[in-house]
Amino acid sequence: MADTVLSVQNLTMHYTTRKGDVSAVDDVSFDLEKGQALGLVGESGCGKTSVAISLIRLLPENARILGGHIYLDGTDILALSEPEVLKIRWTGISMVFQGAMNALNPVYRVGDQIVEALQTHFPDKSRAESREIVERLFRVVELDAAMIDRYPHEFSGGMRQRAIIAMALSCDPQVIVADEPTTALDVIVQDGILKELREIQDELDMAMIYISHDIAVIAEVSDRIGVMYAGRMAELSDTVTVFRQPRHPYTYALMSAFPSIKGPKRKLATLPGEPPDLLEPPPGCRFHPRCPRATAECRKVPPAFEDLGGDHFVACYHPIEESNG
Amino acid sequence: MAENAPLVEVQGLRKLFPVESGLFRQTHSFIHAVDGIDLKIQAGRTLGLVGESGCGKTTTGKLLVRLLDPTEGSIYVTDPELGQTVDLAGLKGRQLKAFRRRVQMIFQDPYESLNPRRTVFDTVAEPLVVQDVGTLSEREERVANLLQLVGLSPPSSFLFRFPHELSGGQRQRVAIARALVIEPVFVVCDEPTSMLDVSIRTGVMELMMDLADRFGVSYLYITHDLAVARYMCQEIAVMYLGKIVERAETEELLSNPLHPYTRALISAVPVPDPEYERTAIEIEGGIAAPIDPGEQCRFYDRCPLRTDRCGLEDAPPLVDRGGGHYVACF
Numbered sequence: 001m002a003d004t005v006l007s008v009q010n011l012t013m014h015y016t017t018r019k020g021d022v023s024a025v026d027d028v029s030f031d032l033e034k035g036q037a038l039g040l041v042g043e044s045g046c047g048k049t050s051v052a053i054s055l056i057r058l059l060p061e062n063a064r065i066l067g068g069h070i071y072l073d074g075t076d077i078l079a080l081s082e083p084e085v086l087k088i089r090w091t092g093i094s095m096v097f098q099g100a101m102n103a104l105n106p107v108y109r110v111g112d113q114i115v116e117a118l119q120t121h122f123p124d125k126s127r128a129e130s131r132e133i134v135e136r137l138f139r140v141v142e143l144d145a146a147m148i149d150r151y152p153h154e155f156s157g158g159m160r161q162r163a164i165i166a167m168a169l170s171c172d173p174q175v176i177v178a179d180e181p182t183t184a185l186d187v188i189v190q191d192g193i194l195k196e197l198r199e200i201q202d203e204l205d206m207a208m209i210y211i212s213h214d215i216a217v218i219a220e221v222s223d224r225i226g227v228m229y230a231g232r233m234a235e236l237s238d239t240v241t242v243f244r245q246p247r248h249p250y251t252y253a254l255m256s257a258f259p260s261i262k263g264p265k266r267k268l269a270t271l272p273g274e275p276p277d278l279l280e281p282p283p284g285c286r287f288h289p290r291c292p293r294a295t296a297e298c299r300k301v302p303p304a305f306e307d308l309g310g311d312h313f314v315a316c317y318h319p320i321e322e323s324n325g
Numbered sequence: 326m327a328e329n330a331p332l333v334e335v336q337g338l339r340k341l342f343p344v345e346s347g348l349f350r351q352t353h354s355f356i357h358a359v360d361g362i363d364l365k366i367q368a369g370r371t372l373g374l375v376g377e378s379g380c381g382k383t384t385t386g387k388l389l390v391r392l393l394d395p396t397e398g399s400i401y402v403t404d405p406e407l408g409q410t411v412d413l414a415g416l417k418g419r420q421l422k423a424f425r426r427r428v429q430m431i432f433q434d435p436y437e438s439l440n441p442r443r444t445v446f447d448t449v450a451e452p453l454v455v456q457d458v459g460t461l462s463e464r465e466e467r468v469a470n471l472l473q474l475v476g477l478s479p480p481s482s483f484l485f486r487f488p489h490e491l492s493g494g495q496r497q498r499v500a501i502a503r504a505l506v507i508e509p510v511f512v513v514c515d516e517p518t519s520m521l522d523v524s525i526r527t528g529v530m531e532l533m534m535d536l537a538d539r540f541g542v543s544y545l546y547i548t549h550d551l552a553v554a555r556y557m558c559q560e561i562a563v564m565y566l567g568k569i570v571e572r573a574e575t576e577e578l579l580s581n582p583l584h585p586y587t588r589a590l591i592s593a594v595p596v597p598d599p600e601y602e603r604t605a606i607e608i609e610g611g612i613a614a615p616i617d618p619g620e621q622c623r624f625y626d627r628c629p630l631r632t633d634r635c636g637l638e639d640a641p642p643l644v645d646r647g648g649g650h651y652v653a654c655f
Contacts, residue, residue, distance in 0.1 A: 043522035186377040186549065191593035191605050213522065216552075216595035220603075239599040255597070257527040259552040261579055262596050268556065270531055271524040274492050290524075 005174050005207045006032040006055075006093075011068035013047075013054055022278045024050040026231040026286075028068075029305065032175065035205040037198075039222030039239070041215055041254075043275060047231040048211045049098075052177045054078075055209070056093050057085045073174065091121050094168040096161075096178040103164050104152040111138075111148030114167045121171050137166040141196060158189035162196065169200065179211045194221055215258050219243060227251045230276050230286035233305055237312040247308060247319040250287045285316070293318040330403050330410060332543050333389070333511055335364040338398035338414075340384055344616060357615045358384040360567035361398070363643065364545075366511070368405060371537065371544040373558030373575070375551055375590075379614065381567040382547045386513040389413075389545060390430045391421060402427065405510055405541075426456050429504040433516040435496030439488040445472070445499050446484040452507045471502045474539075475532060494525035498532070505536060515547045530557060551594050555579060563587045566615045566623040569643060573650040583652040585630045622654070 013025040025047045032038050040048045053059055055070060057077060070077045072092050077085065097103040105113060111134050118130040125133075138145055141162040152160060161181060168176050178197065182190040198221055201208050212218050218225060218239075225242040227235045227250065235248040246252040256269035273290040276282050285303055288294040297317050305315040341355040359381045366372045374382045387393040389400060391413055400413040404427060416424055429452075432438040439448055449468045453459060459467065472480035475498040488496055497517060504512050517533070518526045534557065537544060546557050554561050555575055562572040563584065571584040582588045585608075592606045608627045615623065620639045625631055634655055635641075643653040 043524060187551075187593040188377065188589060188608065191595075192607075194595070195605070214595070215523075216597040219597050219599045220595045222599075243597070243599050254523060257523050258597050259556045260597050261552045261555055261591065261594050262598070262601060265555065265576070268527045268530070270528045272528075274494060274525060275522070 003034045004031050005034050005073060007069075007071040008051070008055075009069045009071070011051065011054060011070065012066045013050055013059075014064050014066055015050075015060070016062045016064060017279070020279050023281050024063075024231050024278060025054065026281075027302075027305070028228070028231075028233045030226055030233065030236055032207050032209065034174075034207055035201075036224065037201055037208040037210060037222045039210045039212065039218035039225045040228060041212060041218045041225060042228035043213055045230075045275060045278065046228040048228050049179055050231075051228075052095065052179050052209070052211055055175075055177055056089050056095050058089075058095075087121075090117060090168075090171040091173060093175045093177060094171065094173040096164055096168045096176060096181050098180040098183060104160060106152050109149050109151055110155065110163050114163075114170050117167060118170050133170065134166070137169055140169065140200060141166045156189075157185055158193060161185065161189075161193050165193075165197065165200070169204075173206075175207045175209065177209045177211070180213070181210070182217065183212070183214070190217075197221065215254065216260070227254065230281060231278055232286055232302070232315060233313070234287065234316070235312075235314050236305075237310075241310075241312055245312075245322060247312065247314045247322070248287075248316050249291050249293050249318075249320060252320055253290075293320075331365040332368040332403055332405070333364070333366040333545075334401040335362060335389070336399045336401070338362050338364075338385070338388060338400065339396045340381075340388055340393060341396045354617045357567045357618055359388060359395075360615070360618075362564075362567075362569045364562065364569070364572075366543050366545060368403075368510070369537070369541050369543055370560065371534075371546055371558045373554035373561040374545060374547045374564060375549065375554050375561060376564035377549060377590075379566075380564045381615075382564050383515055385564070386430065386515045386545060386547050389511075390425075390428050390513050391416070392430070402511065422456075426452075426507050427510050429507070429509040429512045431497075431500050431504045431512060431514045431517045434520055435493055435500050436488075436520075438500055439496055441488050444485045444487055445477075445491075448488075448499060449502045449506055452503060456507055458507060467506060468502070471506055474536065475499075475502045476528070477502070492525075494521055494529060497521060497529055501529075501533065501536070505540060505542070508540060509542060511543050511545070513545045513547070516549070517546075518553065519548065519550065533557070551579070551591060563590065566618065568623055568640065568653065569651075570624065570653050571651065572643065574648075577648065577650055581650075583646060583650065584624075584654045585628050586624050589629075 009029050011025055011028045015022040015024055042048050065078055114134045115130045134148055135145055138148060143162050182193050210221050222239050225239050226233055229250045235251045246255055253269055253271045259268060271290055276286055282289055284299045284301055288298040303315045303317045305313055307313050338359055339361050340359040342358055343352040344354045344356055345352055376382050388395050395414050401410050402413050403410045446468055450464045453464045469480040472483055477483045477498055518529050521529060548554050558575055561575050561578045562569050565586050571587045582591055589606045589608045596603060622635050622640045625635050641653045641655050643651045645651050
């Protein structure tokens with residue numbers, strides 16, 4: 001545990017809406033070690049982005065954190081005051097956002113935006129020094145140095161995403177959270193960005209959290225996978241174990257519903273029903289209305305998120321038996 | 326199946342969009358969105374049209390249902406009941422409207438393709454109203470049957486709901502019901518599942534295949550996702566900047582891609598298997614808008630295998646390399 005950079009413990013977060021409270025994140029816990037890449041996977045509304053914005057405390061006004069702790073290097077981020085959070089944001093945890101189009105200000109040159117971030121956090125650095133850092137960052141993300149003085153509209157989608165990665169790296173953070181970093185991109189461009197992120201992570205021994213709905217993307221970049229469903233963590237283990245030996249019925253269904261271009265063509269499993277409305281989440285396990293293994297017990301009390309042995313955490317009363325395959 | 330006349334046969338289809346610029350919005354150049362493509366779809370089969378954003382796949386789909394008018398080329402559609410073949414490209418007025426009974430479209434975004442102020446019944450029954458099919462009670466029966474078939478059951482609880490009362494998956498099912506209610510023979514599906522979550526998507530894909538069997542419908546399935554295309558389609562055509570570069574049976578195309586672009590595309594698809602080692606073929610540069618492109622192969626600038634010939638000669642034609650595997654490459 002010596003190398004744990006980030007530890008999330010029992011995080012619970014609600015959004016207050018006119019119709020009532022939306023239980024977006026419920027009792028989510030995970031650890032992240034230095035140099036490790038954790039993939040958070042799940043469908044729309046499962047709470048993966050809500051976890052991410054809790055980590056950097058960029059919460060919308062109607063969000064309330066009801067419980068839990070987020071320790072970054074031993075400091076509880078949730079206990080910090082707003083000015084203290086400002087110091088940690090970008091230097092402690094930075095984020096690569098989903099919409100590369102919206103994350104850059106269209107009326108400023110891309111390089112200047114990164115310089116601005118640098119000078120906010122390191123006021124002693126001169127402009128020339130900051131500029132040097134930007135040039136180095138552009139080399140790291142394989143962007144032409146000439147692009148530093150261009151405006152965002154002159155960048156293609158893939159180049160913009162690279163610029164945003166450069167920005168996320170600028171203040172030398174301990175953890176980078178990448179929320180659907182390649183979702184809007186074409187496959188060939190996506191491939192380049194994923195490769196870039198993996199290389200950067202290796203080189204800098206960075207801790208990363210990838211968030212995606214695409215298990216194929218997560219499979220390629222993550223060492224560990226956390227599967228989320230309806231605001232809760234369903235399963236967490238190393239990537240190969242989650243793919244080869246899924247124990248939670250939802251993980252199993254998710255894996256079996258995903259088509260691949262490799263391997264024999266197989267019939268895809270169909271999951272009945274739809275994810276629950278988090279205004280009124282079902283009692284007990286939130287997956288029980290769709291679960292083929294659900295029993296009376298599942299409808300009453302949510303199952304604990306426990307280690308089934310060998311660092312394999314699952315929240316289920318009736319986990320799928322271990323196979324010897 | 327016997328080699329009948331194909332249900333849909335597209336020949337030399339082109340669509341140019343003018344690029345307007347300057348004070349008087351003069352047209353100086355054209356975007357060659359679809360530039361001379363040929364396609365054949367046999368009755369009861371599904372053809373996948375794949376490619377990256379901006380390659381012209383959606384424009385092709387819209388041309389095939391005549392939501393856009395082609396600049397050049399023909400779209401022959403055979404009506405299996407009458408045994409007639411008509412060139413859709415030249416139809417106008419009443420004839421075109423009559424043909425819309427045979428050809429329908431399903432759009433990508435079920436949040437935008439349904440009118441928020443109409444009930445499910447109004448939406449699904451609309452094609453019947455427009456085409457003047459059946460009496461009100463017959464229409465009601467047909468809509469209810471179809472809702473049942475697309476998995477919105479019991480139909481009575483869905484008939485008078487509005488789109489905002491439905492989830493994304495349910496909306497797409499309504500859109501599918503609307504497309505199929507007048508029993509078309511050919512449906513263009515433009516990324517019908519790309520907005521849906523995985524656990525919902527499989528159900529909609531299964532439903533579409535099931536309905537294709539039941540009604541004998543053929544699809545043109547437009548998608549950027551090769552894994553989805555593999556699942557849905559018997560045949561795949563790969564498009565690049567307005568041209569079809571390769572076309573073959575699905576498994577043949579995926580296991581033995583011959584065009585360098587298809588190879589790069591396939592190699593870039595992530596595989597949901599952490600132990601699978603992918604070797605991606607890198608290609609240079611990015612996709613550009615095909616504004617007044619030259620005559621040579623459109624992939625020339627990015628192609629890892631290009632030769633002098635590719636730069637000097639006109640774009641290679643799509644030729645059969647055996648077994649119905651068509652490639653446009655020297």
